[in-house]
């Protein structure tokens with residue numbers, strides 16, 4: 372990654388070979404699901420939903436940058452090898468800036484990525500916009516700063532609020548028509564309701580009812596389509612970008628999830644912490660869906676692919692009903708085969724390499740999600756752990772979910788709930804995945820939390836480094852080290868001592884030289900996948 376970043380800095384006019392090398396960091400991978408179990412009516416509904424979902428690409432391109440549409444047309448007409456290479460990378464990044472290289476431009480003549488994207492008028496400054504928004508009051512101010520409006524200039528040059536339903540009317544009108552056709556074909560009431568209310572929202576610009584319907588959606592087809600995340604708006608994180616994730620429920624994993632959920636109170640009661648810190652009665656679980664993705668578009672399909680998401684972002688719904696988590700199993704599977712297995716080949720000892728397993732990888736991801744709900748959430752002094760830990764909180768909470776996830780899996784193996792063979796695969800799989808996480812950097816919470824775990828396991832002797840630089844699990848020490856770290860993190864969280872948490876992360880949330888030496892050897896391993904949606908291609 373570093374090499375390419377250097378090239379970008381010194382050579383904005385990139386040749387074909389460089390562009391191809393950048394694109395190769397995303398391994399083309401079929402992402403597909405078995406649709407044979409779906410009745411004809413549902414399959415017909417699905418085809419219509421995918422047609423609506425395709426329209427999110429056009430809206431998102433326009434939201435990200437006003438120049439994207441014209442540039443895409445120009446690139447599509449350039450049949451030279453250099454033109455093809457540019458188009459390939461443009462389609463991966465959904466624009467002329469490389470997501471993996473801090474948004475450096477890779478096509479000559481384009482401006483730096485606009486922080487305001489295309490949500491605010493060209494030429495306006497952030498300060499002007501802020502001042503204008505502050506001058507408004509009541510409903511007008513809410514609309515100006517809301518998720519679902521853009522700001523333009525009126526004929527008199529003054530700022531004016533334009534709802535998404537007007538700004539993106541052509542695409543949204545067509546998408547609504549497809550969603551309604553799908554609603555007529557499905558026999559599943561909760562899906563029908565989501566499709567109808569979301570189609571209505573595309574006209575009314577009010578997404579509340581359809582977000583509620585999405586929370587209640589419980590069907591073989593899991594459809595997420597609309598304006599959601601606000602990260603494209605780098606001025607204020609106010610404006611939502613359009614995207615879609617269309618998935619098919621994975622019945623086997625849904626059953627497994629149920630089985631794991633039934634064990635949670637028993638795991639809480641056995642947590643390696645002071646019994647007073649255990650929760651005698653766990654609350655209701657937020658809904659989790661496990662699906663196989665068959666299509667995604669817009670904001671959901673550029674750069675590194677999403678493997679799980681939590682929605683909606685509307686705080687009213689989060690407060691009233693919580694949020695729903697959707698996990699994309701086949702996307703995880705694709706990342707596992709194209710990235711994690713090759714990393715294991717480089718990072719692990721020859722003895723451990725062969726035991727990296729997708730079953731262990733995915734079961735641990737499920738357990739990670741569930742474990743966020745366990746352990747202390749109340750810190751001493753009355754604040755929640757989240758409030759008390761401040762900016763150190765996320766890394767610690769992610770590390771907690773990871774390491775206590777291993778603790779929980781070990782316990783379920785010991786209890787006979789999960790197969791004994793998992794013991795032989797889960798620790799080495801976790802070790803391989805640690806390198807994948809740290810490779811993305813330790814500046815964000817997850818990477819830092821993983822570094823803390825890996826370094827602790829090294830210090831406890833549960834992981835050792837061979838003279839050839841490869842890493843290996845020391846099975847007889849793994850179980851105790853995992854339990855100890857689980858207890859240490861949870862006890863620290865319960866103490867609410869942010870200073871101590873900060874110190875721990877500063878000392879342990881770092882890339883040590885022996886880890887860096889492995890990362891340096893991963894140059895040719897892809898960073899992520901470039902999905903090819905086989906099951907919807909022919910439609």
Ligand code: ZN
Nearest residue numbers: 739743769772
């Ligand atoms: Zn997590």
